[in-house]
Amino acid sequence: MFLDEAYWTNRYNEKSTGWDIGSPSTPLKQYLDQISNKDLKILIPGAGNAYEAVYAFGMGFEKVHILDFSPVPIAQFKKSCPDFPVSNIFLENFFSHEGKYDLILEQTFFCALDPQLRKDYVRKMHDLLLPGGKLTGVMFAREFAHEGPPFGGSKEEYSQYFMPEFEILKLEPCYNSIPPRQGSELFVQLRKN
Structure with a gap:
């Protein structure tokens, strides 16, 4: 399966966006609520409709940035959030993106990538x-019966990917997942070594 820009644009055009919950993810919303330093430079890759970015920006995080390589959600976001700085919106491939951030939020991006790209994801x-x-952010703690995306995984698998490059601060069952994802997500917090 070739998960290129055309694939994702087609998913948006067909409104086949099962990952889109229509609001900020509860685990990320509650995580952002605990951060007092509003000066952090934040990136949300594979942001889609970027509900977390809207929430963070509304809370005073002025350096929140979104990235997606499908023009459809980017155009929708610009229309629905006209006050969001255009300079903080990137229409590009994650693996080509250049920048430096204090915090990157993971929400249904890792599970959307071909599993063969997981080592590249960690390096990037x-x-x-x-x-x-x-x-x-959050990652699925389960396998899926269908051929992805989404692609699942396990705590043990994720630990192997991240351990060389990151200190694992948290990699544990998510207690505040949305009801349809209860028991199938891990809350992940990793610090760059």
């Missing part, structure tokens, strides 16, 4: 984070 996340920067 490491490159994009400033020293001591964090990668925080």
